[in-house]
Amino acid sequence: MPLTITSEPGQGFVTIRPAGSLDSNTYTSLQDHIAAVTKSKPRALVLDLKDLTYISSAGVRVVIATQKAMKAAGGEFAMTNLQPQIRKVFEIIMALPSLNVFESVADLDRYLTGIQKKVLGKDQA
Amino acid sequence: MLAALVVLAGVLLAAPALLDAATTLRVGTYPNPPLIFRDEQGRPQGIYVDVLEHVARQERWTLEYVEGAWDQGLERLRRGEIDLLLAIGYSPERSRQFEFSHELLIENWGQVYAPRNANIQTLLDLTGRRLAVVRGDIYYAALQSTHETLKVFPTFVEVSDYADTLRLVAQGQADAALVPRIFGAWAGRGSNAEKTSIMFSPVELRFAAPKGRGKEVLDALDRHLVALKADKGSIYYRSIRAWLEGVRTLNFPTWLNPFWVAGVVLGAGGLAVGLNFLLGWLVRRRTRALRVHMAARAKIESELRIAREIQMTFVPRTYPPLPGWEIHGDLQPAREVGGDFYDCFLLEDGRLYFVLGDVSDKGVPAALFMAVTKTLFSASAATGDSPAAIVDRVNRRTVVGNDQCMFITAFCGILDPGTGHVVYTNAGHNPPLALRADGGLEVLEYGRAPALGINDDAHYGFYDMILRPGDALFMYTDGVTEATDRAGAFFTDARLRAAVAGHAGRSADQLAAAVLGQVAAFADGTPPADDIAVLVIRRAADRLHLRSALTEIDRLAEEVARVGREHALPEELVFDLRLALEEAVTNVIRHGYGGREDGEIRVGFHVTPDAITATVEDDAPPFDPHEWPAPPLPPAGADVHGVGVYLIKRVMDEVDYRQRGSRNVLTLTKRIVRATCR
Numbered sequence: 001m002p003l004t005i006t007s008e009p010g011q012g013f014v015t016i017r018p019a020g021s022l023d024s025n026t027y028t029s030l031q032d033h034i035a036a037v038t039k040s041k042p043r044a045l046v047l048d049l050k051d052l053t054y055i056s057s058a059g060v061r062v063v064i065a066t067q068k069a070m071k072a073a074g075g076e077f078a079m080t081n082l083q084p085q086i087r088k089v090f091e092i093i094m095a096l097p098s099l100n101v102f103e104s105v106a107d108l109d110r111y112l113t114g115i116q117k118k119v120l121g122k123d124q125a
Numbered sequence: 126m127l128a129a130l131v132v133l134a135g136v137l138l139a140a141p142a143l144l145d146a147a148t149t150l151r152v153g154t155y156p157n158p159p160l161i162f163r164d165e166q167g168r169p170q171g172i173y174v175d176v177l178e179h180v181a182r183q184e185r186w187t188l189e190y191v192e193g194a195w196d197q198g199l200e201r202l203r204r205g206e207i208d209l210l211l212a213i214g215y216s217p218e219r220s221r222q223f224e225f226s227h228e229l230l231i232e233n234w235g236q237v238y239a240p241r242n243a244n245i246q247t248l249l250d251l252t253g254r255r256l257a258v259v260r261g262d263i264y265y266a267a268l269q270s271t272h273e274t275l276k277v278f279p280t281f282v283e284v285s286d287y288a289d290t291l292r293l294v295a296q297g298q299a300d301a302a303l304v305p306r307i308f309g310a311w312a313g314r315g316s317n318a319e320k321t322s323i324m325f326s327p328v329e330l331r332f333a334a335p336k337g338r339g340k341e342v343l344d345a346l347d348r349h350l351v352a353l354k355a356d357k358g359s360i361y362y363r364s365i366r367a368w369l370e371g372v373r374t375l376n377f378p379t380w381l382n383p384f385w386v387a388g389v390v391l392g393a394g395g396l397a398v399g400l401n402f403l404l405g406w407l408v409r410r411r412t413r414a415l416r417v418h419m420a421a422r423a424k425i426e427s428e429l430r431i432a433r434e435i436q437m438t439f440v441p442r443t444y445p446p447l448p449g450w451e452i453h454g455d456l457q458p459a460r461e462v463g464g465d466f467y468d469c470f471l472l473e474d475g476r477l478y479f480v481l482g483d484v485s486d487k488g489v490p491a492a493l494f495m496a497v498t499k500t501l502f503s504a505s506a507a508t509g510d511s512p513a514a515i516v517d518r519v520n521r522r523t524v525v526g527n528d529q530c531m532f533i534t535a536f537c538g539i540l541d542p543g544t545g546h547v548v549y550t551n552a553g554h555n556p557p558l559a560l561r562a563d564g565g566l567e568v569l570e571y572g573r574a575p576a577l578g579i580n581d582d583a584h585y586g587f588y589d590m591i592l593r594p595g596d597a598l599f600m601y602t603d604g605v606t607e608a609t610d611r612a613g614a615f616f617t618d619a620r621l622r623a624a625v626a627g628h629a630g631r632s633a634d635q636l637a638a639a640v641l642g643q644v645a646a647f648a649d650g651t652p653p654a655d656d657i658a659v660l661v662i663r664r665a666a667d668r669l670h671l672r673s674a675l676t677e678i679d680r681l682a683e684e685v686a687r688v689g690r691e692h693a694l695p696e697e698l699v700f701d702l703r704l705a706l707e708e709a710v711t712n713v714i715r716h717g718y719g720g721r722e723d724g725e726i727r728v729g730f731h732v733t734p735d736a737i738t739a740t741v742e743d744d745a746p747p748f749d750p751h752e753w754p755a756p757p758l759p760p761a762g763a764d765v766h767g768v769g770v771y772l773i774k775r776v777m778d779e780v781d782y783r784q785r786g787s788r789n790v791l792t793l794t795k796r797i798v799r800a801t802c803r
Contacts, residue, residue: 024711025678054682054700056707057768085700092775093768 002026005033013044013112014077015045019051032061038069045070046108050081055089056100067099080108149187150342152177153198153207154616159311159368160212163192170467173211175364176230177332180349180557186342186651194285196261199702205335209342214263214328224334226343228350231365231404233439234327234412235264236292238318245321257290257299258283264303267326273662287311291316306408310369325412327405344449355782366403433458436492439499440658445471447542449594449668451476454639454660457604463656464491465602466499466684470506477542478506478515481600481660482535482732483554484577491656494531498523498577502537512537512550513587516577520552520585532578534755536600545592545664552577555603558622560636562595562666563733566622590633591783597636597663599625604657616647630731633663673714681710683729692732701776702739707791708769709741717745717789734797736778741791748789751783 003026008015014037038045047054047063063079070077070119078100082090090099102108128150137409152281155168156162161171169190181188191198191207201211202223215225239245245254258265265281284290287601290302295317300636302318313320319375333345353361388594436454438521444452454467472478480502484491498519505518508579516537523533536551536557549569559567575583592598610615624643624738628636637659644657669684681705689699710726727742774780779794 021682023674023678023682023707054703056704056711057772058711060768085697089704092772096520 003029005030006118007033007037010112011041012022012042013046014040014042014046015046015048017048017051021056022062023056023059027058027062028086032067034062034066038066038075041073042075044076044078044112047077047079048081048110049079049083051084052083052086055086057089057093060093068124078102078111079120080104093101130294147167148185148342149189150181150209151189151191151207152190153193153201153210155195155212156288157195157212157305158306160233160305161444171212172231172368174257175360175368176350176353177209177211177346177492179353179360180346183346183349189502195259196285199261200334202333205338208334208339209728212330213333215331216263216266216328219263219333221454223336223749224343226332226350228347228354229329229331230350231330232327233305233307234405235267235303235325235329235409236306237301237303237321237323238309238313238316239296239321240294240317241319243300244299245323247326249443249598250324251277251301252325253278253280254529255280255282255298257293257302259287259290259303260285262303263328264305264326267704268303276773288312293319294318304585307369312725315418324408327408327412366457376571396531419631430799432489432492436463436496439496440467442497444469445477446517447471447477449665450477450540450542450671451665452479452661453633453637454481455637455658457641457653457657458492459487459604459653459656462523462591464495465604465656465658466495467600467658467660468499468503469660470503472506472509472539474509475542476509477662478538479540479600479660479662480506480535480537481554481557481602481658482533482537482577483602483604483656483658485532485534487656498533498535502535506539511587512539512548513585516552516574516585517583520577520579520583524581527578530578534576534578538598540592540662544571545594545596546589547592547598548587548589550574550587552583552585555600555601555606556599558625559590559592560597560599560625560629562593562629562731564626566626568622574662589677592662592664594664594668594772595630595666597633599640600660600662601640602656602658604645604653604655604743605640605659607655608648608653609651610647610656611651616644620647630666630733632665633661635665637661662695665731668727668729671710671726671728672722673718673745674722674724675711675714677714678710684728685728688730688732688737694732694737694797695799701714702737702793702795705773705777705795706739706741708773709791709793712769713741713743716750717743719745729745734799736794736796738792741789741793743789744787767788 001021003018005021006017006019014108016034016037020026022030034045045066047066066068067077080102084100102111154161154163157171161169164170177188180186188719190200193201196208198207199213201207202582213219213223213225219225237245237251243254245251258268259500260283268277268282279301282293284293287304287308291306291312293299294302297412301321304313306324309320323428334340334343350361353359391424393401394767397718397764436458440456444454452469454469456465456467458465464486465482466484467479467481469477482495482498482502484495484498486494495509501519502515502521505515508514514536515716519535533552534554534556535552536549537552538547540547549572551571551573553573556568556570556573559569561567569588572586572588574585598630605614606618606621621640624640625636628639641657641659644734669681671681685699685703685706688694706728710728713726714720715726724745727740729740729742731738773793774793776794778796779792781792783790
């Protein structure tokens with residue numbers, strides 16, 4: 001089961017969309033992709049899991065590791081569009097409380113707008 | 126020319142008699158009808174009397190009969206109180222005590238008679254039984270001298286004449302009687318005892334005189350006997366024929382009727398003598414064989430064991446390597462060797478040929494016929510034709526020259542291992558059972574055609590079936606269903622079906638062992654009456670062989686998806702199953718094999734209507750996932766491999782780990798909850 005990854009740079013943040021299966025065979029490609037993206041030190045990183053059909057603990061580790069890395073770098077991390085089966089895996093591991101998870105695109109947009117304002121404010125300052 | 130010789134012989138024979146016309150012979154007789162005995166009027170009768178009186182008339186002897194028991198007659202002869210003893214068996218030992226005539230008058234042998242219900246059929250059966258015998262009897266002596274070797278230990282009950290032996294049996298004071306076969310044929314029919322197959326010690330019955338005396342008399346008897354035997358119409362043949370045909374009218378023998386004599390004696394006399402010699406030969410051979418057999422019992426038993434070993438090599442004990450398939454056969458001959466067989470091998474096109482059959486007999490003959498049949502089958506199968514064509518060819522070959530009229534029932538088939546498609550032909554055999562993965566049982570009753578070896582016009586068709594993952598084809602011979610318990614009840618089809626149905630999901634060898642174990646438990650030590658053979662061909666439950674590399678996770682995911690589609694499993698269940706298996710397999714790869722990529726991981730599935738069970742097997746060092754600690758809460762615990770195990774336990778209903786030999790076997794079970802459609 002392949003994993004295809006697209007990323008969409010936005011104003012001060014990057015949205016990464018892994019599509020397919022995030023498992024112990026594919027997690028390294030997401031890990032590598034995220035490592036490349038974070039080199040540009042985005043203010044925020046958003047994982048849009050709209051097209052992610054499967055995730056195992058290997059995938060969950062990548063997510064948690066990314067969140068830790070962003071936090072350590074003083075950035076923000078968020079996830080959105082978790083499919084029920086994906087959410088279930090996170091829930092089992094009780095990983096969700098520590099993560100910024102947005103139920104809807106509207107919630108995410110408000111969050112991202114806030115980040116944009118912060119970014120713009122900084123730039124203007 | 127011949128006539129001249131006979132005349133000359135007659136003159137020469139007559140000469141000494143003329144010189145000594147006043148010879149009086151005291152002749153010892155004893156009760157041994159129909160060779161010699163006294164009739165109700167006290168007159169001597171029998172074959173010996175007929176012959177002796179004929180010679181006496183020619184030789185002008187005067188005969189004086191001295192009646193007594195057999196041992197008395199023998200003693201009188203020893204003391205010289207009589208000149209001649211009739212119907213005495215020749216033995217080298219006796220020839221040192223007496224003078225014997227040389228010409229054989231008749232051949233006799235020891236024959237045991239016993240009531241039908243006494244269950245005495247072989248020498249061995251005599252051990253511990255009461256055997257009535259006549260004192261001084263040559264057969265009694267023979268049995269005494271050899272019973273140590275033969276390992277036969279009867280209790281001997283001695284009487285003085287043959288009729289008494291049968292009387293004792295009739296009165297229940299003896300279990301069996303040892304009598305001369307001629308006496309037995311004559312008197313046995315009037316008693317409750319029947320001829321058994323125990324016969325031994327053929328002896329030539331001759332005339333005997335006291336040691337150092339009576340040479341002229343014995344020579345005269347020999348000369349006359351030669352002449353009498355040369356003439357098919359002589360008193361010798363007429364007498365034998367008449368007495369041995371069981372003439373009971375002692376005072377007026379039927380053979381005196383001239384038409385009877387002319388018509389029957391001439392025609393059948395030669396035959397009787399011929400049969401007599403043939404019987405004599407058979408008995409000699411049998412006695413010899415018995416002695417050899419008994420003395421070498423241990424040797425023969427070991428040879429039978431070897432024969433069994435050889436027979437066991439006729440049936441495969443290792444099976445063709447067929448990934449995704451399990452094959453197991455078992456053969457248990459009822460005797461040391463038997464007529465059941467099975468076989469299987471891969472054809473050139475990769476399909477699997479198999480056959481299981483039963484020859485209509487047991488023991489060595491069946492084993493030989495079985496060997497031939499199995500060879501015919503394999504030669505025929507190698508052509509790659511349909512099972513019907515194979516069976517048809519074997520049938521036609523088996524009908525030809527089948528003098529023993531043995532027949533074979535067989536179930537023959539060819540399996541395409543890629544699809545599980547089986548074509549089969551059933552030649553009069555018990556219908557095999559198809560055990561489905563979900564525990565369902567089908568009896569393959571279709572297309573039962575005649576057994577092989579009976580009719581070369583028999584038509585054989587073929588039928589087909591599909592073996593899906595987890596399905597097993599159970600073939601067996603009637604020794605299974607006809608195994609008996611201590612009370613004599615059969616195992617029956619019903620018990621067999623229950624036994625097979627109870628073992629769905631077991632591998633082929635486990636299924637065979639479980640069923641045969643139940644049969645053995647049922648028999649409870651009762652010796653099998655028939656051979657037992659089973660052959661099980663099972664399509665392994667879905668099974669995947671993975672290398673210990675993370676790249677193999679894709680194949681695992683595909684297989685789970687396939688199983689899900691095949692069994693129409695709910696999507697959520699497929700997801701959970703995939704998740705649990707990925708976690709399990711990943712743990713084996715990372716921690717079990719420690720990154721080595723040449724390890725193997727086998728994943729199997731077993732689906733029933735209620736649950737799906739997946740097994741993960743590997744050969745890595747023992748690795749019990751239960752021993753991994755429960756994961757600390759993330760994110761701190763995110764890097765701990767215990768997370769995978771935790772996930773597995775959460776998404777599956779049952780998780781079981783055990784070590785089987787050098788393998789780790791993890792079994793994951795999830796109940797199937799299907800959405801109701803109506």
